[in-house]
Amino acid sequence: MNALEIDHLNKAYGSLRALTDLTFDVHAGEIFGFVGSNGAGKTTAMRIMLGVLAADSGQVRWKGSELDLEARRRVGYMPEERGLYPKMKVGEQLEFLAGLHGMSPTAAKGAVEHWTDRLGVGERRGDDVEKLSLGNQQRVQLAAALVHDPDVLVLDEPFSGLDPVAVDVMSGVLRERAQAGVPVIFSSHQLELVERLCDRVGIVRAGRMEALGSIDELRATDHPTWLLDVDAAPDAVMASLATLPGLTTTPVTEHPGQLHVVATTRDAEAPRAILRAALELGAVREFSPVRPSLADLFRGVVSAGEDPAVDPSASDAKEGAR
Known part of the structure; x- marks a missing residue:
């Protein structure tokens, strides 16, 4: 070799x-x-x-x-x-x-x-x-x-x-x-x-x-995280996502209005469920995976x-x- x-x-x-x-x-x-x-x-x-x-x-x-x-x-x-x-x-x-x-x-x-x-x-x-x-x-x-x-x-x-x-x-x-x-x-x-x-x-x-x-x-993890930015009140978005199993949602301190959504269980359908729930509340400005840098x-x-x-x-x- x-x-x-x-x-x-x-x-x-x-x-x-x-x-x-x-x-x-x-x-x-x-x-x-x-x-x-x-x-x-x-x-x-x-x-x-x-x-x-x-x-x-x-x-x-x-x-x-x-x-x-x-x-x-x-x-x-x-x-x-x-x-x-x-x-x-x-x-x-x-x-x-x-x-x-x-x-x-x-x-x-x-x-x-x-x-x-x-x-x-x-x-x-x-x-x-x-x-x-x-x-x-x-x-x-x-x-x-x-x-x-x-x-x-x-x-x-x-x-x-x-x-x-x-x-x-x-x-x-x-x-x-x-x-x-x-x-x-x-x-x-x-x-x-x-x-x-x-x-x-x-x-x-x-x-x-x-x-x-x-x-x-x-970067691989059992708890993937997404950044979600919806044209809706953050409290309303968090309340809607709270009805979905296996997720936790927290505000992004440095960017008001944006949320981090973390999967607490491995579910391949989680991204689709998050996006569907968000679209019912308003226009989705951003929905993307959060990938840690090498520094992280x-x-x-x-x-x-x-x-x-x-x-x-x-x-x-x-x-x-x-």
């Missing part, structure tokens, strides 16, 4: 449990969003994938085999703490990094020209990295992850600090790599971007995978239990258990 598999990873720093039986996979051609609060275990998991850290137990596999040193040469990694040499020229640095992955000088030069042009920093190949803006340094860092044409992409906060144009460029590149069959996993706190870009999402809390699936799968889902997972207290300085000293 052409998938990156993370199988029951465990990692502890003394009494701090950074990861507990963390398990998920990223399929070929899939963009996977890895989200969680600071300190949740995301960076620790990514560093274990790359061999920067060793797990206490568990395994990382690619195409069914353990991700060993040779296989890791085919992974493109973008760390959260950017690792560029500030006084080295952009082009020379990228060619050097490509060479470390086994590329010939000619192939490395061609790849550097392609990716710096594609990411909008082609004119800066002759500049020292420290002379670039933070956004352009970010683009160069992504070029470093892509320059050797990796089979897998693992990106830790790749969109951090980027302006909207740069976000669009980087999003387009990730889509292109996924369309070419590359599994792409990235962490981000920009949940609207994750929701828009990712095929599946994993929400991790306190080192455990608490929710996993597509946005639609994560994230808050629900995180609020289900607080992460254990972590000393930030100790966390940083322990390779950033987040």
